[in-house]
Amino acid sequence: MSDVKTFMMGKYEAHFPTDRNYSKNHMWALPIEKGFRFGFSAYAVRLLQDVYFLEWHVDEQSPVQQRQEIGDIESSKAESGLYSPISGTLTIFNEALLSDPSAINVDKYDKGWLFEIEGSGEPLLSIDEYLQHLESSWEVAQRTIKGQVY
Amino acid sequence: MAPKITVVLSQGQSNSPVKRRFEEDLITAVMMEPNMEATVVPHLYDLKPDGTGMLCLKNLSGTFIIGSWLFPRAAHWILHRNGIEGKFGKSALVSDGEEEEETEQAPPPEESNSKRTIFHLNLKASKNVDDYLEEIRRIVKEASTPLVQLSLNDWIKGKPKPEQMDRYLNAEEPGKRNGNGKPASLPILGEVAAKNGTPPLTNGSEEASPETVEPIRIEEQTKRRWYPVIDFSRCTNCLECLDFCLFGVYGVDKVDSILVEQPDNCRKGCPACSRVCPENAIIFPQHKTPAIAGSPMGEAGGLKIDLSKLFGAPEGSALDTAVKERDRELMLDGREAVGATVGVPKRQENRQDEPKDELDDLIDELDSIDL
Numbered sequence: 001m002s003d004v005k006t007f008m009m010g011k012y013e014a015h016f017p018t019d020r021n022y023s024k025n026h027m028w029a030l031p032i033e034k035g036f037r038f039g040f041s042a043y044a045v046r047l048l049q050d051v052y053f054l055e056w057h058v059d060e061q062s063p064v065q066q067r068q069e070i071g072d073i074e075s076s077k078a079e080s081g082l083y084s085p086i087s088g089t090l091t092i093f094n095e096a097l098l099s100d101p102s103a104i105n106v107d108k109y110d111k112g113w114l115f116e117i118e119g120s121g122e123p124l125l126s127i128d129e130y131l132q133h134l135e136s137s138w139e140v141a142q143r144t145i146k147g148q149v150y
Numbered sequence: 151m152a153p154k155i156t157v158v159l160s161q162g163q164s165n166s167p168v169k170r171r172f173e174e175d176l177i178t179a180v181m182m183e184p185n186m187e188a189t190v191v192p193h194l195y196d197l198k199p200d201g202t203g204m205l206c207l208k209n210l211s212g213t214f215i216i217g218s219w220l221f222p223r224a225a226h227w228i229l230h231r232n233g234i235e236g237k238f239g240k241s242a243l244v245s246d247g248e249e250e251e252e253t254e255q256a257p258p259p260e261e262s263n264s265k266r267t268i269f270h271l272n273l274k275a276s277k278n279v280d281d282y283l284e285e286i287r288r289i290v291k292e293a294s295t296p297l298v299q300l301s302l303n304d305w306i307k308g309k310p311k312p313e314q315m316d317r318y319l320n321a322e323e324p325g326k327r328n329g330n331g332k333p334a335s336l337p338i339l340g341e342v343a344a345k346n347g348t349p350p351l352t353n354g355s356e357e358a359s360p361e362t363v364e365p366i367r368i369e370e371q372t373k374r375r376w377y378p379v380i381d382f383s384r385c386t387n388c389l390e391c392l393d394f395c396l397f398g399v400y401g402v403d404k405v406d407s408i409l410v411e412q413p414d415n416c417r418k419g420c421p422a423c424s425r426v427c428p429e430n431a432i433i434f435p436q437h438k439t440p441a442i443a444g445s446p447m448g449e450a451g452g453l454k455i456d457l458s459k460l461f462g463a464p465e466g467s468a469l470d471t472a473v474k475e476r477d478r479e480l481m482l483d484g485r486e487a488v489g490a491t492v493g494v495p496k497r498q499e500n501r502q503d504e505p506k507d508e509l510d511d512l513i514d515e516l517d518s519i520d521l
Contacts, residue, residue, distance in 0.1 A: 144459055
């Protein structure tokens with residue numbers, strides 16, 4: 001793998017490869033022939049921890065809007081809706097994750113990829129912009145989590 | 151010792167074989183206990199108010215235990231809505247081996263005059279039948295000990311004979327037995343009462359052969375229902391739900407207290423009013439978001455963190471979401487969307503997250519915030 005950059009989530013070191021873009025909703029975006037392949041960033045995986053279950057609400061080849069709810073995820077610690085990081089056409093889901101989502105935890109930057117979208121990739125961030133985004137939103141993230149736990 | 155305590159099992163909505171097997175295992179385990187008997191009803195939330203299932207539950211006198219695939223808070227207020235009241239009995243059994251939090255909410259104050267306790271078990275908390283059995287035993291012990299020691303001894307000054315015990319225990323709910331003679335209305339329950347009337351006085355010893363009683367199974371054709379359940383320990387009667395809902399679900403009683411008047415007018419899947427409620431007092435027990443489904447505040451058991459906001463759920467307040475949800479339902483119903491023009495609460499914006507006691511306090515608080 002290429003170089004990585006690090007963000008400290010408390011005491012946890014989250015690593016981010018520098019060979020790709022990122023979205024504000026904590027997915028990596030690797031340019032492919034047409035559009036991008038997406039997966040969860042280390043930040044997202046750390047928040048989720050062990051993923052138990054993943055479900056998609058749209059079909060392959062569907063047009064999606066940025067921030068459209070496209071699925072659900074449940075993990076040992078959390079559940080969440082999943083939202084499209086960009087607008088475009090969602091071309092394919094990673095079929096393998098549906099029966100066994102563990103690749104999200106063990107190989108998040110490769111085999112744990114989620115889906116591909118054909119689109120301009122308009123609001124995607126560079127690695128440095130993403131790290132800045134993490135910096136500024138870490139407080140809010142902690143509050144969101146603590147606010148629900150305590 | 152104590153009379154048999156009823157353990158009600160409210161079945162899951164789906165026919166999931168895993169759940170069914172678990173339910174049957176639990177029932178079997180309960181049947182083997184000398185001081186318990188089992189009653190099986192369909193999913194609590196789906197029971198019709200005048201159906202056999204609710205009728206059966208209404209006829210249970212005294213303390214009982216109910217296990218359901220619902221958050222205890224949801225199950226408690228569903229029973230309340232149907233006139234089945236009791237102190238909220240919390241189970242210590244929470245999911246994933248997490249320890250019970252100390253921050254559990256105080257029992258609903260207006261209910262403290264209810265004599266009996268209804269203990270709730272969340273069947274989602276563990277996959278292990280033994281965990282439940284252990285917890286049920288603990289509850290039975292807890293529920294019966296003070297009853298006998300504190301009041302009965304005062305009353306008869308000595309060791310109770312079985313008949314005295316019987317009279318004492320049956321006298322516990324005079325309204326039920328003497329007032330209207332309800333137990334006879336369901337033959338199947340008469341039978342239980344008869345069995346219940348002669349509690350096996352085994353001195354709690356294990357060697358006494360446990361008398362297994364077949365569980366009572368209430369067969370009621372249920373359809374999946376969807377309607378709000380109000381937590382009256384939180385509700386301040388601000389009536390914002392009444393203003394917001396355009397499907398005529400809510401109404402008020404003679405003294406202008408909110409009630410769910412037409413539950414089945416509710417639009418399946420729509421939790422909009424619960425998002426509008428400033429006190430988070432409206433429960434949709436089948437909603438996927440734990441906070442809407444009645445997860446207790448402060449209890450980690452069974453409750454997962456919702457990361458949707460962090461993972462890019464569209465920005466916007468709960469109110470925006472509620473307005474969207476309502477519009478969708480209006481349009482599905484062939485009506486015009488109204489957006490935020492109708493019944494939108496005024497206090498919802500800018501509100502703080504601290505719990506609030508009085509409406510006045512709330513308004514004062516908001517006035518003092520410079521935003």
